[in-house]
Amino acid sequence: MLSILKYLKPYKLQVSLIIVLTLIGTLLELYLPTLMADVVDIGIVNNDIPYILRTGLWMLVCAIFAIGLTVLVNFFASRVAMGFGKDVRRKLFVNVENFSLQEFEKIGPASLITRSTNDVKQIQDVLNMMLRMMTRAPLMLLGGIILAVSRDQTLSLIFIVALPVLALTIYLISRKAIPLFGELQKKTDRLNLLLRESLIGTRVVRAFNRVEFEKKRFNQANEEFRDTGIRVNKIISFLFPSMMIIMNFTNIAIVWFGAIRIDAGAMQVGNLMAFLQYSMMILMSLIMLSFAFIMIPRAQASAKRVNEVLLIDPDIKDPEQAKAETGAHAEVEFKNVTFRYAGAEKAAVEDISFLAKPGETTAIIGSTGAGKTSLVQLIPRFYDIESGSILVNGIDIREMKQHTLREKIGYVPQKASLFSGTIAENVRFGAKDATDQEVMDALQTAQAIDFVNEKEDGINTYIEQAGSNLSGGQKQRLAIARALVRKPEIYIFDDSFSALDYKTDAKLRSALKEETGNSTIILVAQRVNTVMDADRIIVLNEGKLAGIGTHEELLKDNTIYQEIVESQRTEGESA
Numbered sequence: 001m002l003s004i005l006k007y008l009k010p011y012k013l014q015v016s017l018i019i020v021l022t023l024i025g026t027l028l029e030l031y032l033p034t035l036m037a038d039v040v041d042i043g044i045v046n047n048d049i050p051y052i053l054r055t056g057l058w059m060l061v062c063a064i065f066a067i068g069l070t071v072l073v074n075f076f077a078s079r080v081a082m083g084f085g086k087d088v089r090r091k092l093f094v095n096v097e098n099f100s101l102q103e104f105e106k107i108g109p110a111s112l113i114t115r116s117t118n119d120v121k122q123i124q125d126v127l128n129m130m131l132r133m134m135t136r137a138p139l140m141l142l143g144g145i146i147l148a149v150s151r152d153q154t155l156s157l158i159f160i161v162a163l164p165v166l167a168l169t170i171y172l173i174s175r176k177a178i179p180l181f182g183e184l185q186k187k188t189d190r191l192n193l194l195l196r197e198s199l200i201g202t203r204v205v206r207a208f209n210r211v212e213f214e215k216k217r218f219n220q221a222n223e224e225f226r227d228t229g230i231r232v233n234k235i236i237s238f239l240f241p242s243m244m245i246i247m248n249f250t251n252i253a254i255v256w257f258g259a260i261r262i263d264a265g266a267m268q269v270g271n272l273m274a275f276l277q278y279s280m281m282i283l284m285s286l287i288m289l290s291f292a293f294i295m296i297p298r299a300q301a302s303a304k305r306v307n308e309v310l311l312i313d314p315d316i317k318d319p320e321q322a323k324a325e326t327g328a329h330a331e332v333e334f335k336n337v338t339f340r341y342a343g344a345e346k347a348a349v350e351d352i353s354f355l356a357k358p359g360e361t362t363a364i365i366g367s368t369g370a371g372k373t374s375l376v377q378l379i380p381r382f383y384d385i386e387s388g389s390i391l392v393n394g395i396d397i398r399e400m401k402q403h404t405l406r407e408k409i410g411y412v413p414q415k416a417s418l419f420s421g422t423i424a425e426n427v428r429f430g431a432k433d434a435t436d437q438e439v440m441d442a443l444q445t446a447q448a449i450d451f452v453n454e455k456e457d458g459i460n461t462y463i464e465q466a467g468s469n470l471s472g473g474q475k476q477r478l479a480i481a482r483a484l485v486r487k488p489e490i491y492i493f494d495d496s497f498s499a500l501d502y503k504t505d506a507k508l509r510s511a512l513k514e515e516t517g518n519s520t521i522i523l524v525a526q527r528v529n530t531v532m533d534a535d536r537i538i539v540l541n542e543g544k545l546a547g548i549g550t551h552e553e554l555l556k557d558n559t560i561y562q563e564i565v566e567s568q569r570t571e572g573e574s575a
């Protein structure tokens, strides 16, 4: 919790102001019962009306001033807490953006969303409360005790019983509630995860008649969340009534013993009234502290989760002294590259070496799970390799700035991901300054121009979230146009033609050939048809290199390639 409070630094002036204003306001509040005792014991007893009016007016001024200060404190506390929340959310976002995919997968998107929203809100709310109470409650407790004892030492003995009883009650209740807070946040995570999964996979859920199953799964998580919430609230709901009972019994005892002392002439009525008010202040401040005592661990559970994300030091970092890379084209070389996903026993890519030259197409083929996607994801440094090296124009990509490296790459992922916005905006994601003509040219090469022109608003047609109002092939073509408009030195097509029919696939590849000039093309594909014109084909099998060569060379002496060709020929024939 403390480490996250460092984000309060920019607000230290406002926090100091809150402390000073609360200090003055609390002192004024503590002064009011004393004035009231004077009104009764001096003004009323002596029937001194001018004294009563004077002191009454003074009380009114103090009260109005104290209220004004409380309003100001609340205003600043809210501003500081909201600003703090915004800063932490921003820091979280920036940190997550720098994560390698490995780190991203470790926490998972659902939990990252809960942590950036719900958890930050918990901390923000507690901070808001703490800013209002951190000075007020201890000062009121201490001031109340001093002033009550100075009014009547004997009567103050009541607190020797009341305060420990109150403290014990708070302790017992919070001990039960605190562990449940962490659990509650985990249950929120689970809810978010299930919601996300079933919303994204809604088509699959319906197609496989799994709606009931999903409902049950969600209901179970929802009920678990509710039950934990109820358990927490049940425990917490004991707190306030217990406090009130203790407070009321204390008041009864004060009035009881106070009356005896007044009877014996050892105390004045005004004094007893002031004593009662100080007693209320002492107990109220303890109630405030007890709420803080309960709320802080709740925020602590959230702070721990937020800190976990903030403290992850992204393992993929820019080198301190990046090597300058000046080549107009980019030659990509893999030298004995081995890569393993975190915690995986088997390497996804093992001892791979090849050279992809500018102006040429290097295709990667292999069965499902052979490691094709893993291999191409290493080029933009989404993951760092275990051993070997990946060189771009002779420079290890770990010695380059990530920005410089990625600037050179036009990456088309296996699953085209688009953003909500117009078609033009999505294409310009590749090159933000591209002109309308350049966007149109990229769409033309990507064989997307026809379907875009058919739309009423052309390139200004709005794409829903994740491109849900487009077909799979249309999304793929827009993702290709997005890479093309960038005019990169390296193109990576990760099975990007799979949703296209054979004719479009062939047309697109021949258009690409004209367009991509001296760029290095690295192309992952399942279909032999897509790779057969490539300058070199890399055959992957279970993460290992099973052969490199042209279609003809591999056809002659590579059994795995022959098997792939054969299986696709028989598939084609039977189809």
Ligand SMILES: Nc1ncnc2c1ncn2[C@@H]1O[C@H](COP(=O)(O)OP(=O)(O)OP(=O)(O)O)[C@@H](O)[C@H]1O
Pocket (backbone or CB within 6 Å): 105, 341, 342, 344, 348, 366, 367, 368, 369, 370, 371, 372, 373, 374, 375, 414
């Ligand atoms: N994020 C990940 N974490 C852990 N293991 C992974 C991850 N992604 C892939 N793998 C594993 O790595 C291996 C290679 O997967 P990869 O996606 O590279 O294969 P692929 O050849 O691209 O397959 P496909 O043609 O089906 O897309 C598989 O065994 C897979 O289970």
